Amino acid sequence: MDTPNDNKLRYLLDRCLSGQETAEERAELDGYFESKQSQELLDAKILDAFYQEKKLVDIAPEKQEQILQAIYALEQIDRPIRKINYWKWAGVAALFLFILMPFLIDKTTITKHEWTLTDTASKHETQQKIVEGPAHSEDLLPAQEEAVLEMADGTRIALANLAAGKTFEREGVTMERSIDGSLVLRFLSDLKGNQRFANHIHTIRTPRGGTYKVVLSDGTIVHLNADSKLSFPTTFTADERRVTFEGEAYFDVAKDKKRQFIVVSGSGKQQQELRVYGTAFNLSAYPEEESVRTTLIEGSVKVKSVYAGVELFLKPNEEALLGTGGLTKDVADLDATLAWKNNVFYFADEPIEKVMSQISRWYDVDILYQGPVPTDKFWGQISRNKKLPELLEIVERMSKLKFDIRGKEVYILD
Known part of the structure; x- marks a missing residue:
């Protein structure tokens, strides 16, 4: 051996x-x-x-x-x-x-950041946090509950700033931030006399370094990972519930035998359409990743490659991969797939580049290589509650890598 x-x-x-x-x-x-x-x-x-x-x-x-x-x-x-x-x-x-x-060390206390938000701000501006001077390495905290709701009329709302238990209505959508911090949405059930809202699409975005939980009007719960966006209409139609998604999220879809829940994700040859009635699944569809990964937790789903027209059904503990090799199915590793939702980094023979990609999104930092990208594989499980310097120290001890944190840039030394 x-x-x-x-x-x-x-x-x-x-x-x-x-x-x-x-x-x-x-x-x-x-x-x-x-x-x-x-x-x-x-x-x-x-x-x-x-x-x-x-x-x-x-x-x-x-x-x-x-x-x-x-x-x-x-x-x-x-x-x-x-x-x-x-x-x-x-x-x-x-x-x-x-x-x-x-x-097993005590968890780090997490604080909140504010967001720069104006009705006329550009998309780029809505992704920027207020920073007073250069960021210090000890300030680089793990992801927090932060997201922006972009209304169809251009209004941008910092969800972390909403008072718990308060409701307000705009563009035919009633919003309430629950006690646990999640956003509960209720759409207009009757659009008669309000047709100007019928085709309006709204988007919830989490930044790098942010996560959020959303409850849609049908009761579907969506846990958004960092750097993700979910787009939905003011009201679902009578025969389907259609949303578009980019990033990573855990969907717990409310059962509705009359209306399928449809998630469109990816683009080009990696665009897929996911159809369910009521089930739970994890969807990873970051644009920079090689494939779109759908992992079924319970229920059943149908995955369709929009480009090739190929379809397949998933059973619990199976996952579909849509990439350059087409649409394929495999047995899922639920520990690895759901690690982010359970607040753990889980790496099993993972390329260093993918490890650092996750760290980049979770801590909102840029990763820079001073030499060639290391080809080593990484093994380990680490709490996501740690500050960035603590996490990188652990990675250094478990690998041959050396890091240098400069503001919001992390250099991997040659």
Whole structure:
């Protein structure tokens, strides 16, 4: 068996000791423990873990208990009886604690930013936050609940500034910011005498460094990830509920047997039409990505390539990819797909360029490479609540990368 690299070994230990591993991952880790070629690396990692000068006082008692239970659970697996090297697993436990240290520190308190908003502002201006002087690295916080509602008449509303529980109406849309911070929309149910609003399209945008939850008039809930936009009409028609989308979002579609919920996303050869009646799915459709990814959580959906006219149906735990190779279907990794919604960065053999793309959107920073883009793959799970310098420090420890933060630019050093 080949010797594993450092990051993959850490990943396998994390998965197995947290009880989230697949049968293949457990077999792979067992193989490394039984392989003479891997013994030197494993011993080095175990010794390294024991000699780390890190205190465990920041780990809450309940977290310590969870870790111990995960270790004890290793011996409860139904498999052939064999002699257990307890000293080896004790070392693994120490390494596991060392790996978890960055993830178990108290969460950072999040503050709000204001937005520059005017009725006559350009699209570019609506994406700019008010900044007094250059940004300092310690100020680069994770994404917060921020979004702008762009009405059809050009009005722009900073949703984070709306008072909770207050309602107002404009362009045939009644808006209310609920106590939990989400925006609840109610459209005109009767457009007689109000035909000037019938074909009006409104858009909710989250910036880089912003997320938001929207409840549409039919009860559909949309969780918007950073740098996303959702466009919808003043009122849905009698036979369908059609929206357009760009970015990433989790849709929990309200059931309506008479009206399909249709999401149009992508462009050109990567434009797709997604049809559902009532279901839950994750949709990733960033323009800069190689493909549009639709992951079904529950229910059923039909995905159609607008360019090629090809269609396919998804069952729960399946995903559709629409890219240069056409429309294909595969088994989904729900842990990875829903990590952003669960406030976690989840990287499993992920190219560095994609890792940094996620970080760029989440912290609203630009990534600059001083040399060629590294070809290394990255393994790890990190809380999204951390400030940017804290997160990059963890990435440095788990990879060969070195970073330099200059204002709102992050340089990857050659």
